[in-house]
Amino acid sequence: GDSVTQMEGPVTLSEEAFLTINCTYTATGYPSLFWYVQYPGEGLQLLLKATKADDKGSNKGFEATYRKETTSFHLEKGSVQVSDSAVYFCALSDQGGSYIPTFGRGTSLIVHP
C-alpha cells in the first residue's frame, strides 16, 4: 500500500539557518505530493504541492521537488524564521488508487532566535 516516511524530529535550528526535512514515499500509482503545515493550536493547512514528476512546489519561501527516480519530496527553505516553528507533514494522494491522502508522521520544527 501507499506510505510516506518522514525524518523524525524535532528539528531545532537557529533563525536564518537552512532547512531540509526529508520525505520519501511508496505508491502504486501516480501520486500527487503535498506538504502540510500545522501551527500550534491549529489544524493542518496546505503549504505546497506537486502533481507530477520534476514539478517544484513553492510557497512562503519553502520549496520541494517531486523526484520520481528517488521517490522523494524533500522540503527546503533557505532561511528559516521563528514564525516557521510548526509541525510539517508530507502526504500523497494516489491518482491510481483511492484518492484518499496518506500522511507521514509529521516533523516538528523549532526555530530559535
Add this chain to the structure above:
Amino acid sequence: DAGVIQSPRHEVTEMGQEVTLRCKPISGHDYLFWYRQTMMRGLELLIYFNNNVPIDDSGMPEDRFSAKMPNASFSTLKIQPSEPRDSAVYFCASSSQAGVGYNEQFFGPGTRLTVL
C-alpha cells in the same frame, strides 16, 4: 467561505459520558474526513464519507465510536461511553475530488477532547 467549522473547540468530560463532536464542511466539497491526533500515534484517519455515505470506517477504534453525515453540510462524531484514552485532538477535513491529482484537504481547527 468560512472554511471547515468544528464545535466545540474544547471539551472536558468525565469517563463514561457521551461526547458529540460536530463539523460543517466547506460548501461544495463531496468528501469529509474525521482524524484523531495524539502524540503517541500521530494523525490517524478514523472514517471518511463521500457524498454523505460512509466509505471506510476501518480506522474507528472500537464500537464506542460512531459517525454520521445526515446531509452535505453537517457531520457528527460520537463517543459513547468516553474513556480517558480517547483524549486527543479530533480534526474534521473536507475536500473535493474535482481536479484529478489535486486533492487538497481543508482542515478545521480541531476539537481538543479531555476525558477525566
